[in-house]
Amino acid sequence: MQLAKVLGQVVSTAKEPGLDRFSLLLVQDALDTDPEQTSGPAYVAVDVVGAGVGEVVLVAAGGAARVAAGADVPTDRAVVAIADTVVRDGTVSYRK
Template structure:
């Protein structure tokens, strides 16, 4: 799994039937310096937990994303959790307020 920040949503009125029940989120991976520091390509993932813009989330990819999404939706990435707190080296580096 990977930590990522939610940047926004992708709205699609026409999509495969397996994706009908999901919101599509625009994400960018955390750099590892701090959960809020993001870098790299922006990508889309199905939202399984109701995450919002600006939140730090856990993203499953590959087969794990398909299993989490119920295997009836073609997806490579799925948001499976919203981070409340991230602790690194004994220090809180992120707290969802």
Template sequence: MLLAKVLGQVVATVKEPGLERFTLLLLQDATGADPERSTGAAYVAVDLVGAGVGEIVLVAAGGAARIAAGADAPTDRAVVAIADTVVRNGTVTYSKF
């Protein structure tokens, strides 16, 4: 799984039937010491947990994303959790609260 920051939503009024029940989120990987500083190209993932803009989330990729999404949706990435706290080397680097 990867840590990512939610940048926004992608609205698609016409989509593959397997995706109709999902919100699509625009994400950017949260790599490095500070998860709130995202880097790299933005990408789209299906939202399975109701994440909001600015939140740090856990993203499953590949086959794990398809399984989490119910295998009836063609997806490469899925948001599977919202991070409350990130601890790195014994130090809290992100806290939602």
């Protein structure tokens, strides 16, 4: 799993029937040192927890993403948690 930040939403009126019950989010991986800072390409993830723009989230990939969203949903990444606090080496690096 990877910490990421929600950048926005992807709106699609025509999509796979299994995806109808989910929002699609545009997310970008968080930096190790500061979860509110991002790096790398943005990507789309299925939202299974109701995350919003600007939130730091936990993203599952591959088989774990499909399990989280339901086995019938074609997805490679899913937002599975919203971070309240991130503690690294005993120091809080992020607090919601």
